[in-house]
Amino acid sequence: MAVDKAPKHPMVLWAQRSGLVYLTIEVGDMKVEEFKIDGEKFYLKGTDVTGSQSYVVDLEFFDKVNGEEKRQIPTSRHLELVIPKEETKWWPRLLKNSAKVAWIKIDFNKWKDEDEEHDEEGGDAKFDNFDFSSLGLPSGSAGMNNFEDDLGDLSDDEEDMPPLEDADEAKANGTGSAEDKGEQEADVNKSGDAKEPEETKTETAHA
Structure with a gap:
């Protein structure tokens, strides 16, 4: 047509x-x-x-x-x-x-809008703009990397800690740490101070 x-x-x-x-x-x-x-x-x-x-x-x-x-x-x-x-x-x-x-x-x-377009950018860009110096870290991506390294160190520390059951078993067998043994000795001394020996009481009465 x-x-x-x-x-x-x-x-x-x-x-x-x-x-x-x-x-x-x-x-x-x-x-x-x-x-x-x-x-x-x-x-x-x-x-x-x-x-x-x-x-x-x-x-x-x-x-x-x-x-x-x-x-x-x-x-x-x-x-x-x-x-x-x-x-x-x-x-x-x-x-x-x-x-x-x-x-x-x-x-x-x-x-x-122009500012909305910037919000669409990747998450790494947002971390690049974050002030890591406020956390005592270097600014920019370096700060983010250090932050992630610190998180990794925390994970390593958790792996070095013994399970709770192993710690309790070590206390029961007397093979625990020096700190645990010190606590056990303190408990024994407390129980000894609570009651005077019978022989000492008898001698005092005769005197």
Whole structure:
């Protein structure tokens, strides 16, 4: 079917990360006729599934992108694109021109603020930012390594400790440590002091 209507701008949704731009062209099963990304320029032309309505998207991005490495998300009826930025940095807006464009909206399903993106980074990065000097350790990853070494030393100490049953058995057989023997002798002396010998009492009475 021949196109019999003037080209329209489709609704375009966008989101970003420091190194990527996400674009969604909201035309169901769009038939792409012409598509080009060159530096800051983005151009797309196509029709709807019936071929009766044509669409054109002509954009100038805020900064350059790497169009050769663009990827399309195949699971959507709409045209969803992931386009790498040429320089890894956060853009204040999608377009170089700061004027508002009615048919370009933020994709809140994909949107994250810059600080939220940093929270997505790996756990090691979080430890790198932790002040280990507050624990008396070197800062950064070195502090984390020392912290893990200290935990390993604690585990070694636990392995050197004898089981409780062995310690009790050693006390019963008189083969315990010097400290245990000292405690046993102290118990004997206490029991001896509690009762005076009978012979001493008898001699005192005769005197």
